[in-house]
Amino acid sequence: VIWTRMLILIFGSTTFAISTVLTAFMAGLALGSFTFGRLIDRRGKPFMTYGLLELGIGAYALLAPTLFDSLVPLYREVWLRFEPSFFAFSLLRFALLSAILIVPTFLMGGTLPVLSRYCVRRADLVGCDAGTLYATNTFGAVLGTFFTGFVLLSTLGLRTTTLLAAATNLTLGLAVVLLSRATRETSAASAQPAPASPSVPQPSTINHQPSTIFVVLFCFAASGFAAMAYEVAWTRTLSLLLGSSTYAFTTMLTTFLIGLSVGSFVFARLATSARFQGVGMLAYLQLAIGILAFLTTFLFAKLPYTYTVLFKRWGAHANETALMALNFAIAGVIMLPATLFLGGMFPVVVRICATNVVRVGKFVGDAYSINTVGAILGSFCAGWLLIPTLGILKTLFLCVAINLILALVVGLVARDLTLGMKGVLCVMTPVLLYLVPHAGPDWNALLMTSGMYKYASEIEDYSRDAFYKYTEGDYDLLYYKEGITATVTLAKEKARDNIWLATNGKIDASSHADMPTQVLSGEIPLLLMDNPQDALVVGLASGVTVGSVLQHPVKSLTAVEIEPAIAVACTYFGHVNFRPWEDPRFKLVANDARNYLLVTPQQFDIIISEPSNPWMTGASSLFTQEFFKLGRSRLKPNGLFTQWLQLYGMAPPNVQALLRTFLSVFPHVLIFETIEQTDLILIGSERELTIDAARIADRMKAPKVQASLARVQVADVFQLLTYFKIGTKELVTYAGQGLLNTDDNELIELQAPKNLHANTRAANDRLLAAATAGILPYLRNYGQTDAERAAFLAKLAEANLAKAKGPEAARLAKASLAIRENPEARKVLATPVEPADPANDE
Numbered sequence: 001v002i003w004t005r006m007l008i009l010i011f012g013s014t015t016f017a018i019s020t021v022l023t024a025f026m027a028g029l030a031l032g033s034f035t036f037g038r039l040i041d042r043r044g045k046p047f048m049t050y051g052l053l054e055l056g057i058g059a060y061a062l063l064a065p066t067l068f069d070s071l072v073p074l075y076r077e078v079w080l081r082f083e084p085s086f087f088a089f090s091l092l093r094f095a096l097l098s099a100i101l102i103v104p105t106f107l108m109g110g111t112l113p114v115l116s117r118y119c120v121r122r123a124d125l126v127g128c129d130a131g132t133l134y135a136t137n138t139f140g141a142v143l144g145t146f147f148t149g150f151v152l153l154s155t156l157g158l159r160t161t162t163l164l165a166a167a168t169n170l171t172l173g174l175a176v177v178l179l180s181r182a183t184r185e186t187s188a189a190s191a192q193p194a195p196a197s198p199s200v201p202q203p204s205t206i207n208h209q210p211s212t213i214f215v216v217l218f219c220f221a222a223s224g225f226a227a228m229a230y231e232v233a234w235t236r237t238l239s240l241l242l243g244s245s246t247y248a249f250t251t252m253l254t255t256f257l258i259g260l261s262v263g264s265f266v267f268a269r270l271a272t273s274a275r276f277q278g279v280g281m282l283a284y285l286q287l288a289i290g291i292l293a294f295l296t297t298f299l300f301a302k303l304p305y306t307y308t309v310l311f312k313r314w315g316a317h318a319n320e321t322a323l324m325a326l327n328f329a330i331a332g333v334i335m336l337p338a339t340l341f342l343g344g345m346f347p348v349v350v351r352i353c354a355t356n357v358v359r360v361g362k363f364v365g366d367a368y369s370i371n372t373v374g375a376i377l378g379s380f381c382a383g384w385l386l387i388p389t390l391g392i393l394k395t396l397f398l399c400v401a402i403n404l405i406l407a408l409v410v411g412l413v414a415r416d417l418t419l420g421m422k423g424v425l426c427v428m429t430p431v432l433l434y435l436v437p438h439a440g441p442d443w444n445a446l447l448m449t450s451g452m453y454k455y456a457s458e459i460e461d462y463s464r465d466a467f468y469k470y471t472e473g474d475y476d477l478l479y480y481k482e483g484i485t486a487t488v489t490l491a492k493e494k495a496r497d498n499i500w501l502a503t504n505g506k507i508d509a510s511s512h513a514d515m516p517t518q519v520l521s522g523e524i525p526l527l528l529m530d531n532p533q534d535a536l537v538v539g540l541a542s543g544v545t546v547g548s549v550l551q552h553p554v555k556s557l558t559a560v561e562i563e564p565a566i567a568v569a570c571t572y573f574g575h576v577n578f579r580p581w582e583d584p585r586f587k588l589v590a591n592d593a594r595n596y597l598l599v600t601p602q603q604f605d606i607i608i609s610e611p612s613n614p615w616m617t618g619a620s621s622l623f624t625q626e627f628f629k630l631g632r633s634r635l636k637p638n639g640l641f642t643q644w645l646q647l648y649g650m651a652p653p654n655v656q657a658l659l660r661t662f663l664s665v666f667p668h669v670l671i672f673e674t675i676e677q678t679d680l681i682l683i684g685s686e687r688e689l690t691i692d693a694a695r696i697a698d699r700m701k702a703p704k705v706q707a708s709l710a711r712v713q714v715a716d717v718f719q720l721l722t723y724f725k726i727g728t729k730e731l732v733t734y735a736g737q738g739l740l741n742t743d744d745n746e747l748i749e750l751q752a753p754k755n756l757h758a759n760t761r762a763a764n765d766r767l768l769a770a771a772t773a774g775i776l777p778y779l780r781n782y783g784q785t786d787a788e789r790a791a792f793l794a795k796l797a798e799a800n801l802a803k804a805k806g807p808e809a810a811r812l813a814k815a816s817l818a819i820r821e822n823p824e825a826r827k828v829l830a831t832p833v834e835p836a837d838p839a840n841d842e
Contacts, residue, residue, distance in 0.1 A: 037365015
């Protein structure tokens, strides 16, 4: 878990990059299991060997952070040389990852066969003992995943958690080595054979045909393929229901591992009975896996409403424990039925194959390694090929079909199944294979991507009919794609001309409520800077920001978007985004933005970062100090870095921490509030930032800029400047001292999800409003004479008054009167202000 989080910061969080990390990791496990399974049978002293393996893993864990950091310059060089060739670059990236992960994963892979060699004492108990070891090992992974995700990372951070894990390995390894030296080590080599029974044949003495063993191992590999494909597809489904926070992913992985652990433990105990030891048992397991996985797909359409009902009933709105329990319950309903039987595969397979207790290391190592190879293929194919081409539901149907076919194939070679039972399998399997695609449920895209993990608190009081009207009845689906990295939904409201774009159920862009942020994120930095030439935008979304930038005379604009499906969805916003894909200055890069900035040598005048929310895994790495430093390193001298930031769903201390983090990299910052109590635009630079009113007004005369700003009803410089919120001096005081958001502590990624359903917008806005001194300290060149300056400030005061920004209007009116008496400023001061109604759209 920790190493994956570290490595994706270097190699990127694209699906292909993550798949490469997982492939390299699991390949090491498979190779280690295969190799040590054979070595330990010949070498002996498995307990001592296990201790040495743990010592090696712990020693490497201590070096891992330093080794990972050393990869950065090498990775950058590889990218610069081979990036135009996708195949060559991908191959070299895999080589780099393999080189860095092969040692620890090779050692990790050896632990199970080595321990099995030590613990298994009787041939008739090999399935029980090896299965119990596997269950115990998997349960350790459950504890590690749970406590790392929910406790350790938030209290210790990445590097300290790594040190703790290393210390655990070293302590365990040292204890085992010392214990082994202090005692006379015995193992299965000196174990006694099982007591014979004249009435019950011992399965250990059954010599299966090589062809049967081949079928069993092939089944186990294919089962590993299906298991990982299930895990990927279930995770994609549950991310629509539980969200994309680190806690949601921890919940999913923990639940999946619980199923494997419990299933392995149960069937390890059952493996002592002759009825559960034959090849036929594998057929029953595969049949159960396929049927249960298929049946759970009928629950998908019911879960969004169920989630909302339980969300209210359990009080999850303000109770972290209740929300965690709800997420585990939803994940358990989907994952546990089939994973219990997936977990049962290992002890049954080992019991069938391990006919000689002296060679148990080889049998366990072979079984584990071949299953891992299948898992590698399943993970890669599901994420990279099956889901993008078939979709989540059909990928699950394909996995169900694999299990059903495996049940038939294994059943036909099983000597312990009667001819009648084989006949039943021959009839049942084709029938089920037909029913899966024809009688299976439909996938309701609007319902499944309704984002209840985010919006449940807003509609928890809705009736059933109102719920379904809200989630699907009020919209027409325009575009839907289960992409490589995310599920993208595009819909149009029936009641008004508004198109919205959602990623994994969270609305990230629209042609109505989000327009001020989308337009002004591109317009304000371009108007503030003198003659910008090259710009970079992080996140394409609706394309409105990109289109805004291209209304200015820049030479080039690069947009980095991690999900290719977004590029298609963007075309539906052509009526509001000026169709940027038709502009020759525009270049779209399909990559993780952080990874792109890490490797590209290009420098930019302006970088505009508009990722999704900072509580989301992946996007959260685009809000850390390290990312801001990376962005600064890619700016030309006096360049501007623009960062979108939300005020909703984050407690004031979280917002302050992000502002502190931004200030730690960019000492000069101006903030504009584009949507009241909702969105901020942070503009940072290493140079002092001021607002040149005359230059802005002059640039706003350009017809293209006028047309761009007209989309958000900004007609002049006065209306534009009403969006100003706070400047550097006051911001430093407001942000205060405290923790920064870093790659190591992941402060916002771990804290922000806890406030996802809290109403924090008003509090955040109120604190910022109380801290600001207004725009005046940063306003320059707004008149040549006193009369012009007084008139300008009076008009700006009137514009603020029109937007119900009373305190700022009063500040400007008083400043105008201090320069020169005028009736316009007097009128502003005499006018009562009605509070603005903040936008409800997020």
